[in-house]
Amino acid sequence: MAYLSEEDRTNLVAYLDGELDEAAAQALEARLSNDPHARAEAEGLRRTWELLDYLPRAEASTSFTHRTLEKLAVQTAPRPTLRMTRSRLPWWLLATGWAAAVLLAAAGGLTAANLLWPRNQVVQEETIDLESQIVRNLRVIERKRLYEHVDDLEFLRELDRPDLFGDDDPGW
Amino acid sequence: MSRSWRTLLPALALLAALPLAALPVPPAEDFAAQRARLAAWRNHPAEYARRKADAVAFLALPAARQERMRRLDHDLSGLHSSARKHLFDVMERYAAWLERLPEGQRRQVIEAPDKHTRLKKIKEIREGQWERRQPLAVRQQLKQLRALRPALGAVAAAGLASPRSDFGPAVGALAAPFLAPASDPLAIAQLREEERQRRSEWRIALRHWDAPGKDHPLPARLADVPEVEAYVKQYLLPLLAPDEKERLQRAEGRWPLFPRTLVELADRHPPALPGPRGPTSFKELPQDVQARLLRSAHPKGLKGDSIVPKMLRVLQGRWPQYAESVVDFMAKRGRPLALSERYEFWPSRPTHLSADVKKFLKDRLQIRLTEREKELLHKSEDRWPEYPLRIQELADRYYLTVPWQTLPGKRQLWDAYRLSSPTRADGLPELPRAELRDFAVLELKPQEWAALDLSADDPSSYRRLLVEYFKRKPEEERRLREQDARHPLRPQAAPFLHVPGGPKGRP
Numbered sequence: 321m322a323y324l325s326e327e328d329r330t331n332l333v334a335y336l337d338g339e340l341d342e343a344a345a346q347a348l349e350a351r352l353s354n355d356p357h358a359r360a361e362a363e364g365l366r367r368t369w370e371l372l373d374y375l376p377r378a379e380a381s382t383s384f385t386h387r388t389l390e391k392l393a394v395q396t397a398p399r400p401t402l403r404m405t406r407s408r409l410p411w412w413l414l415a416t417g418w419a420a421a422v423l424l425a426a427a428g429g430l431t432a433a434n435l436l437w438p439r440n441q442v443v444q445e446e447t448i449d450l451e452s453q454i455v456r457n458l459r460v461i462e463r464k465r466l467y468e469h470v471d472d473l474e475f476l477r478e479l480d481r482p483d484l485f486g487d488d489d490p491g492w
Numbered sequence: 493m494s495r496s497w498r499t500l501l502p503a504l505a506l507l508a509a510l511p512l513a514a515l516p517v518p519p520a521e522d523f524a525a526q527r528a529r530l531a532a533w534r535n536h537p538a539e540y541a542r543r544k545a546d547a548v549a550f551l552a553l554p555a556a557r558q559e560r561m562r563r564l565d566h567d568l569s570g571l572h573s574s575a576r577k578h579l580f581d582v583m584e585r586y587a588a589w590l591e592r593l594p595e596g597q598r599r600q601v602i603e604a605p606d607k608h609t610r611l612k613k614i615k616e617i618r619e620g621q622w623e624r625r626q627p628l629a630v631r632q633q634l635k636q637l638r639a640l641r642p643a644l645g646a647v648a649a650a651g652l653a654s655p656r657s658d659f660g661p662a663v664g665a666l667a668a669p670f671l672a673p674a675s676d677p678l679a680i681a682q683l684r685e686e687e688r689q690r691r692s693e694w695r696i697a698l699r700h701w702d703a704p705g706k707d708h709p710l711p712a713r714l715a716d717v718p719e720v721e722a723y724v725k726q727y728l729l730p731l732l733a734p735d736e737k738e739r740l741q742r743a744e745g746r747w748p749l750f751p752r753t754l755v756e757l758a759d760r761h762p763p764a765l766p767g768p769r770g771p772t773s774f775k776e777l778p779q780d781v782q783a784r785l786l787r788s789a790h791p792k793g794l795k796g797d798s799i800v801p802k803m804l805r806v807l808q809g810r811w812p813q814y815a816e817s818v819v820d821f822m823a824k825r826g827r828p829l830a831l832s833e834r835y836e837f838w839p840s841r842p843t844h845l846s847a848d849v850k851k852f853l854k855d856r857l858q859i860r861l862t863e864r865e866k867e868l869l870h871k872s873e874d875r876w877p878e879y880p881l882r883i884q885e886l887a888d889r890y891y892l893t894v895p896w897q898t899l900p901g902k903r904q905l906w907d908a909y910r911l912s913s914p915t916r917a918d919g920l921p922e923l924p925r926a927e928l929r930d931f932a933v934l935e936l937k938p939q940e941w942a943a944l945d946l947s948a949d950d951p952s953s954y955r956r957l958l959v960e961y962f963k964r965k966p967e968e969e970r971r972l973r974e975q976d977a978r979h980p981l982r983p984q985a986a987p988f989l990h991v992p993g994g995p996k997g998r999p
Binding site: 452 | 529530543547549550551561579614
């Protein structure tokens, strides 16, 4: 589900380009501060927007910085902690310990991955992934203006009537 | 280290390594051309910025909406190239209209919960726009009628509900016509149709601006064009539907409505091709066809219906079987004469065709046909409607327009009354304008633009650009030809077409 309206998206694009006036920029920032879903969507848009400039070379940039959304506070979730005893444990406690250890290992793995891949490498991967998405959908993207508000072929054939858009008479 | 820990540690190490294995998937090599195209856009900053914004917006759309657009693209790409181009033109007009709408109305359209609501809203806004463009008198009249409508409805209901009253039924009957959808004065669709008609009449009138001062009168009725009168009465009228006959009759006496309607109906029903109806008895045949049939059946010149071959009488009233049997009869008599001396009526061999179609076959179609196609055409001779339908099918396959005879005289004489001026490039598949425009931006240099003399205002630019496109992309032309052959423009003709060696189909 999309949380940003088309107008919000347009504003965001203008904002990222530094073309939004101050009042509108403040309104947008307030909207994003208050709505975590919209913020997440906006973050996706921002990354897409910036990554597009790297296409089709798929090169990472050292100046890949948060331009806007870094202003927004990011809340971190509390991490679970584990305490183990050296004494012989009952089976249920051992099972709980295993589960906690698995979680910790997964978190450790992800952390290690982040440490091993520097920021620009992540960007490169995202860029490549984005490129494949854009390339895969390039034809549709090129015709977005035409396709966006046409539901399907049946709907389009309904529009193809002289009293709607089937007649190219300039007078109508 | 306990046994438990010895097991746990390798398992944890393995689990921790899993995220490291999630490597990004490189783009497939198949996308190389699209990647190159994307790279090419970067050389056009304004266009690139637009596509960049479109890509951002597209990828931000919900997955279902993205999928809907992909589906539409897929469905459109499966159509015949002419149908696809036409629907792209429709989408261009729709998108341009949406972009010009005031924000509130635009939102009502694009945020409609489903396509039916969206369509309803579009119709509503279009009707409102039309009404606002009407002269004040018409708008006031519509307003008054709307205000009267509830009262008229009540009167009609009360009148019809009191059948025993002396005045009830009469009052109800008086009010009812104003409320019936078919004759409702508020039926905007009807008014809009009339407006379109007026506009087309103006377009034609402008072409004849100087004509009233010339010697020849402007035809407003059949009697004004005697050379056409016999053709219309004997050849055209039996092919028309009742509502078409009525239209022609209503147009009598009005110029340019009459010649425009005549040309439109005649173009829609060339006598060479089968339509939904036609003569189904000897008496309904044109007089010169009757005479020729009689001469063929009884060379000594006997007269009267009784001598009409029994075979033809048996098939009376059946269409198109009657026509087929007439053609078959002539072919079997060993008299390969045309059924009509003057018109292209039910032709079944090259000598029956008009001079224009003969020339078309010789100069334009035959030179393109494969040996197999020539054989198919040859084997359809002496059969109607197979023969003209085969010509039509082959012409469609090569994107050519057959100049079938419609009205007597040179086709160009009636062009002044034809509304559409086809932009299609004969001999080539059609492409959406947006596709051609992208080609021009991405692949043509400024000097090539100049050489092609391209202009957005000039419809012939489309043809020149299309020719250039396919000159540079022969593989795309081949692909479209193959695809169009699988999706013929006139699938309704297929049952008539007999493939040698296969079963003979009938509709």
